[in-house]
Amino acid sequence: MQLDTTQNLATPEGVELRLPVAGLAPRALAWLVDALIKAAVIFTATVTRGVMGGTSFALYLIVLFFLLWFYNVLFEVFRHGATPGKSAVGIRVVNANGTPVGWTGSLIRNLIRNVDLIPGVYLFGFASLMLTEKFQRLGDLAASTIVVYDTKNVERKSAFGIAPEPLRIPLTLEEQQTIVSFAERTPELTGDRAAELASIVEPVLPGADAQKLCAYASWLTGREQRT
């Protein structure tokens, strides 16, 4: 059973790319950030209008209009699919085929937002998000767009720089992979948790603690060839 939200994307190059689709929580958070930004702009505009009076009313209304209808569209088209809220949360909009969203897609999804927010609290959008595989609200479905995690700034995990130690027992491929991914995760784990996880393999590899498993991983990924 697949637990994560990754969507596969077939490319002309014959390799499947994996897109991590973002669900309700990050999107709601991004919406909240954007709503706060808009509220701040409206507040400032209202205050300045009070100060400037008369003629600035037109400007005020036009600012309001753009904020209401084009805030999302302009940011999504010019800032690689991310409104300030989305980029704060680390998500962005792309076309369902993985290409960057353009005017067409962004405009459709943001105009249909009007239907999503029926009856004023995004009930339609919520239902659609929950019922679709790729967490698409109605606007996303009509525009064929998805919201994905932005992986651009993700760093590679630091290599486990430990002297390799050869494994004396033949292990299946799956078991080998488990050891390697454990080694890759150790920097993120606390010492206790690492020890706890390592103890699971105790019956198979007697005397193997976290340190030792990382050494095996070094050997498995081929580090011995360089020493």
Add this chain to the structure above:
Amino acid sequence: MKQDAFEAKYADDWTRLAEWTDALSRPRKARVDIETIAGEFPALYRRVCHHLALARARRYSGDLQSHLNRLALAGHQHLYRTRLPVFSAILRFFARDFPRAVRRHWRYMAVAAGLLFGPLLTLIVAIHMQPALVYSVLDARSVASMEAMYDPANQVLGRERESDTDLAMFGYYIFNNVGIGFRTFAGGLLFGIGSIFFLSFNGAVIGAVAGHLTQVGYGETFWQFVAAHSSFELIAIAIFGAAGLMLGMGALSPGRRKRWHAIQGQARAALPLVYGGTAFLVVAAFVEAFWSSSTWPPVTTKYAVGLLLWLLVLIYLLAFGRNDEA
């Protein structure tokens, strides 16, 4: 080949590709010219795709796989992004594509226009025969405020003004009318119901107001006010309605496609109508704020200009882009 040897062998390609995608996603000034892109970048990207496939087939570590996936994804996004020259596209759109779109979807246009103008004309005629009918469409307060606005004794014409400058009204008309247009379009997603509602509701209200004001003798103030911008405004609402009905048709009758695929196709096909309708409403707001409300031109001039604009709009929609039309 073990993973470390693999990494050491191809690491250069990976850093190169990362540099490319970084450079390509920077703003325009740092962008490299198309010749250079055409040379190295696609080849590099396809090589990394190959590495990713290898890494998966050879069951290299998850971290390496996801690193390569990230690189390939970024490359994919830049290679397959669509870039269009914006200004010539806008020009071509208004000279050719928009009127063509309106004609191509003439069936939707006809239905939308019927839904808007049907109630509008019906109510004008009905209120002429049965004046009290206005109160079944509008409540007494709105009727009173309409009367106050178009009272011939007034200095300025037009809807209730929160500020007395024309510019302010321009802002208000854009804010209000384009919003209505967008909602008319979006509402179509609900099997067309939203669009049908907004079209006939607006038609009924406008018809009631027009019928009532004519009936109580404020006709001249009202008609000279709406003569000029009504062409752009009413046709724009019909256009938005047609676009919404297209969405609704995709939802109701997807044909051989999956329902959402049909809606996606219809939404894309309807988008020229949305762009054009928006432009029409901006023009309408401009005319309404700066010309319709002015009191200095003689009434006959205002009627003449109104008639002329109606003619021009219809000629524009019916005749432009006829050359080599598909």
